[in-house]
Amino acid sequence: MSVNDSELYYEVHGDEHDKTIIVLHGGPGVSDYEKGLTAYGPLTDEYRLVVYDHRGCGNSSLTPPYSNEQFADDVEGLRIELGIDEFVLIGGSYGGFITQEYAIKYPDALSGFILRDTAAHGGHRDRAREIAESRFDEVKDAHLDTPPLTKDAFDRVMEGNVGSDEELKETFHAMLPLYAPSISEFDADAAREGIEKRQFHHETHNYTFTHEHPTMDYREELPSVTCPALVTVGRHDWITPVEYSEEIAKLLPNAELVIFENSGHSPNLDEQDKYLETVRSFLSDIGFVADK
Structure with a gap:
């Protein structure tokens, strides 16, 4: 799909009539959509799941710039191209940076967002x-x-x-x-x-x-983000340790923090069943459930 002069590889899983979740992967130049599909694929029994390779990653085109602002603009472009009116955004690790950028810049279509093992600034x-x-x-x-x-x-x-x-x-x-x-x-x-x-x-x-990473800092903007948020982190995460998720949860006015005690950087895989139960509970609490 052409989005903002970049060709993005994407996949859509689940029923087209279900509410939509978009998943952002981490590690620019290292990661791709597949781990997100593995981690969150079970949610397709209730939700439509959109996964994709960010620009410069996986099967998408190598089209600079690779800025957090551009990555967030691409999320918005993808949303518009797919005709999504409301959705929940999930971002892990570097995808969590992009999720924060998006929530600050484009709050209107967000029903909620989920952060996994990330930070609000590059000081981590x-x-x-x-x-x-x-x-x-x-x-x-x-x-x-x-x-x-x-x-x-x-x-x-x-x-x-x-x-x-x-x-x-x-x-x-x-x-x-x-x-x-x-x-x-x-x-x-x-x-x-x-x-x-x-x-x-x-x-x-x-x-x-x-x-991007060294100067990134969302701490001043996060208190203005009123959208419901679930902040998750593995107790043994080395690259974005627990204290950085705790900081985000304190800055966001409508956030819940969950720490997964037996996980490293990827509780969505290390403790997948428990993690997905937590996600489903959050989605239910914010009313992001199938229309009956």
Whole structure:
């Protein structure tokens, strides 16, 4: 679909007459629609689910700029093209940044939004570095079937200074154990399979991590967002630790915070059944249910 001079790959699942949920993935240049479909696919028994690859990601065109504002404009463009009058937006990790941007800029069509393991500003990166570096030796000592995780490679990813798609792929693969609830729970086989299915676009990643992420700050605007919000986070998330979701929930005037005690960065997968129960309860509470 052509949206704002970019070609976006999207899929729609569920009954066209059901209320619509749009899911935003994380990791610009690293992630795509598939994990969102896996995590939220069960909701199609009650809802129409729209998943897509953001510009510069997955199967969508490599069309700059890769700014948070442009990503939010693309959500609005997609909504208009699909004729969606009201919807709930779900955004995890970097998709949570875009969700906040959208809720601030385009509140009218939103019935509610759900944030998963994200932050309101780029300051979380310093804390994430501390946590990650404290776990480097644990990852090494676990002798996992992953590429070696080095500080230099890690720093290049975090600073948006990756030299190639292949370098981004290898370093992200090496970093994956950090995202699990614990190193001992990391599934190396599943991680390898997932890595091979993904497309990596280092220029998209580099742009967002140099031009957007460091200066991003929604803290002043969030108190004006009155739309109902569900803020979720895994207790053991390293890259957007719990305190950053707590901060968002305090800033939003109509937010509920839920912490998943046995999850890392992805409680929607680590504790999927419990997570979806929480989502369904929130949607019911805000009246976002099928018309009878």
